[in-house]
Amino acid sequence: MSYIKETIDELKRTSPAQTEFYQAVEDVLESIEPLLEERPLYRKQRIIERLVEPERQIMFRVPWMDDNGDIQVNKGYRIEFNSALGPYKGGLRFHPSVNAGIIKFLGFEQIFKNALTGLAIGGGKGGANFDPKGKSDAEIMRFCQSFMSELYRHIGANTDVPAGDIGVGGREIGFLFGQYKKLANRFDGVLTGKSLLFGGSQVRKEATGYGAVYFAKYMLEGKSESLEGKTCLVSGSGNVTIYAMEKLYELGAKPVACSDSSGTLYHAKGIDLDLVKDLKEHRHERLKAYLDTHSDAEYTARDDYPSDGHTIWRYKADLAFPCATQNELTEKDAEALLSNGCIGVIEGANMPSTQAAVDLFIAEKLAYGPGKAANAGGVATSQIEMAQNAGMEHWPFEKVDARLQEIMHSIYTNAKTTAEEFGEPDNLVLGANIAGFRRVADAMIQQGVV
Template sequence: MSYIHKTISDLKNTSPAQAEFYQAVEEVLDSLAPILESNKLYQQQAIIQRLVEPERQIMFRVTWVDDNGNIKVNKGYRIEFNSALGPYKGGLRFHPSVNASIIKFLGFEQIFKNALTGLPIGGGKGGSNFDPKGKSDGEIMRFCQSFMTELYRHIGPTTDVPAGDIGVGAREIGYMFGQYKRITGRYEGVLTGKSLLWGGSLARKEATGYGVVYFAENMLAVKKDTLENKTCLVSGSGNVAIYAMEKLYQLGAKPITCSDSTGTIYHETGIDLTLIKELKEQTRTGLNAYLETHKDARFIPIDQYPEDGHAVWRLKADAAFPCATQNELTVTDAQALIANGCTIISEGANMPSTQEAINTFVDAKISYGPSKAANAGGVATSQLEMAQNSSMQTWSFEKVDQRLKEIMKNIFETAHQAAEEFGQPGNLVLGANIAGFKRVADAMLEQGVV
């Protein structure tokens, strides 16, 4: 049994029943064979075994009271995975699907994503199986306060700096920050994604969506192509999807789809982004309400999706931007995209493509931007927010956006060069994994056995 496969086998024994975590680990480790062969020191110093085991796993009970006086109980998590490059950095996800496996997969991915930015941040992730949907502001506030009452003792501006993720926006960050300040008596940059009124950064909300499009722009540039006049499939309708669509329009492309948990909107003439923002950011209603304004659009309910995939990926377009959730793009979806003429995929969600779908894209040699590289714009801008907090400055939207654009170009070039160095030009999966691994692994070697 090879060194890599023995590591994976041992991991499955010590961390049983964590399918999403195994998927993330296997995707990374399978790419690392070339660098592990070229530098035996990584094996001798057990870097892989140390990387797949979090430095700290925190699990806790979150009790809160709903509007009817009923006591509710949820699980809370914070996985502090690796701090070789800096304080742990990664979002908090509030969603009923959250469990230890999902948080560990997200945290493991975050190590390499953060390393690729070139910024001094380690990898971590957290969250709860609490579902904010359908809850009042008062219920969400009480949950967030209870969550932070446990979490506060494990975080700090130079140790662990959480951000938002699915189900955690400015409202939730505000409630948690208020509780942190109440308990500690300190006003410090312990959370990112804050309101602009009290320490947030301009362009943070837009960063992941903008970044995934900037990454696509760089993938096309090496082929002397651009996004102008390209039709684009986008999944999701949260911040990542909304601001990916916004940037696509700014660069002359045309997004024709978006989706949510109820189904997919297909609008051949182009998605009405103003309406989507109103539906999702203000009224918070389902996408089927889009048809009330645009009779020429089509809504595909989720119960009409193909059994082996998702409707959004079965439509004809030039480019695809998966911005919803993990494993939303199957191997059959990938085959349909390629058959329909799609030549570029840039991932806005975390691990949105299954391993079989990834293999299909890589084998077809189309432009494929894996999530750990393509969606790193959010965490990069979170670190810029940390920098502004520590220096007590506020940067302009233009300055932050320019830094974001530079960071995404650097991430692309780093992954692109690593792929070429190890004999697989254009394979950004291999390039991103090797480049991220090398930066973290070399730091771990220099810091000794810790």
């Protein structure tokens, strides 16, 4: 039995029923085998066994009162996974699907994503099985205050700096920051994604979507291609999707489809981005309402999706940007994309493609940007916010955007040159995983057995 299989089997034994976590671990460990053969010191130092175990796991109850005066109880999590490169950094997710395995998968991915940025940030993640949808602002405030009443003991500007994720936007970050400030009696950069009124950064809202498109631009240029004139499928309809579509339009591409939890919207003329922004950021409506303005668009309800995948990936397009959630793009979806002439898949979400889909992309030498590389723009800009907070500065939009582009170009270049170093120049999964792992592993070795 191989060393990596033994490690994964032991992980499944000691951390049962955490499927997404196993998937994330296998993705990394199986692709770094060439590096382990080259550097036996990593095995001698038990780097893999140390990496797959979080430095700290915090689980707590979150009691709160709804608008009817009834007490509700949720589960809260913070996984402080690895601090070899800097303070733990990673978002908070509020969604009914959240459990310990989901948070561990996200935290593990965050280690390598953060390492790829080249910045001084470690990996962490957190959240709760709380659903903000349908809740009043007062209910969300009370939940956030209860959540932070426990979390504040474990975080700090130089210790652990959470940000937003699914279900945690500017409203939630504001409530969380206000409670932290009250409890800790400090005004510091303990959360990122804050309002520009109190320490937030320009471009933070746009960063993950913009960053994914910048990564696509550099990756296509490496293949003597361009974004100009390309049609694009972009799943989701949150911040990542909206600002990916915005940047695609700016760079001459045309997004023709997006989605939400109720269904998929397709508009061959190009998505009316102003309308989608209005529906999602202001009116908080489903995408189906788009048809009230554009009768020539198509809408497919979730109940009518194919049993083996997602409707959005069955349309013909040049590029696909999965920006919604994990495992949303299946092997059958991948086959449909390839048969329809898709030349590139760029992941704006965390682990949105199943392993079978990824294997197919690699085998077909598709221009494939894995999430830990392509969607690192959000956490990179979070670190830029941390730097501004530490220096009591506020950078203009253009300066932050230029720095974001530099970081995304560096991530692409690092993944590409590492893939070339190991003889697979088209395999950015291998390149990104090895580059991120090597940086973290070398830091761990230098810091001793801790």
